[in-house]
Amino acid sequence: MFPTPIQKASPAARIGYQVLLPVALMIWLIPLIGVAVTSLRPASDLAAGNYFGIPSGLAFENYAAVFRDSPIGWYILNSFKVTVPTVIGAVALSCLTGFALAVYGFRANLWVFFAFVAGNFIPFQILMVPVRDMTLRAGMYDTTLGLVLFHIAFQTGFCTLFMRNFIKGLPFALIESARVEGVSEWRIFRYIVLPLMRPAIAALSVLVFTFVWNDYFWATVLVQGQHAMPVTAGLYSLNGQWVAAWHLVSAGSIVAALPPVLMFFLMQRHFIAGLTLGATKG
């Protein structure tokens, strides 16, 4: 293990480490802690200049006000309407593409694979004008469906990379022996490979959920009005309305950040497995 386990160090170093941990964490999370505290600070505190002192009370009222006086609840609903279908669509498509690229040795295989990988790295701006135009023409501008279709297509790139490598790691003998038995390719996929892909599906679902929930660029490019606006773009426009009302901005920020955070804590193992794919040789 590297570095040397702290248990082997002197007692003083061990205590020092245990003290340093929470201190370092506090410093690391200062922006977050600051915003969390501000979100619970009564507006009167801010007006009186009490920015850093002990809040005069806990103003859960700020959260109530955010939901009552702004469409943030609606924005969050929109975010779910974009995110959930995208997760389902992108994971489903990439199960198929990943299977195709992992199992069959056709000539264009690597080229197709690297087209997916490369597409995943390009700047969004090179897609912006044509995708916006296409969405407009299809009558899907300013709808959640327009966003969903784009996100499914784009996320399929990353998901294919992931699924393909995952299936490559499965024992190929399983597929070969099924073929010898005369099982059709579709049934091999459906009944042999797909059940083994559960961990990959879980990992990708949380990752895609987080990526798409946090998307801001496409939310501003493909949506204009309130009725389809996801919470990232919504929060930005609310920030313009709540000039210097930092207690509301903070509360809104926390609300917008919460779903992916919850997702992360509930599915942590899968999340990290997905994110660190390829970070080890194994």
Add this chain to the structure above:
Amino acid sequence: MSDTARSAGFWKRNQLKIAPWAFLAPGAIMFLLYVLIPIVQSVWISFHDWDGLGDKVWIGLGNYVELLDDDTFYVALKNNLIWLALYLLAIPMGLATALFLNQTVWGIRLYKSLFFFPFVISQVVVGLMFTWFYAPDFGLFSQLIKWLTGTEIAVLADERFVTLGIIVAGLWPQTAYCMILYLTGLNNLNPEQIEAARMDNARGWRLLWHVILPQLAPATFIAMVVTVIGALRSFDLVSIMTAGGPYGSSQVLSYFMYEQALSEYGYRMGYGAAIAVVLFLIMMVFITLFIVRMIAQERNR
């Protein structure tokens, strides 16, 4: 032989050739339609003058020529380079954090998750957090600076510091990302090699440099990829924190493109597309390097 039997025979014989394309088709068509074809279309549009509604007017390299004369373009290009250089700091910072946290003491799992936290939060929220952090009068950071130096600096309103301030906000989640990559790498080290090196009296920095880092190479590679791509893609933070200001001093190509294409003074899709093509070409240099390396790895399997 009946028709159905013949077609079944055809399917049986050719199943292995057709199946991959059948499995690929839905995903590949979507990807083609929304990602690959639009790249070509953007290049095409960049040779035109187009407001997004009327007819496109062919102007050849006109947009690119205009770009060469546009001061904002150079500011954005310069800032993109600064982003790229400073963003790479996320890699050593992430490694340092991972080394700090790679212990087995009580509660360490929770510490690791909480250190990773910034990456899970939307960049919009990160941008708002740091805007508050930097805010003159009541921002924590500006208070700290005031206390240390006696003068107040409005980071996001000061042309000298604004880009730096945004990059720091970006480094926060990016360091967390690199940290998690390295933590996974550290978990999978080869213990025998380390023990052998320790027997040879390799300690600390020497051990890290000669034994640990080579084993962490796959994590470093991924950290490089995501950090370089992240730096050049930076859009959200610039849009949220400054919208490219003050006076365009924090522009980057991605935001400049967006601003020109959907400008409030009339849409300039062709000009925007030209900026996007430049950004795309810059990124293609890196993407090609990454892909070449990945192909080499693929062949070694």
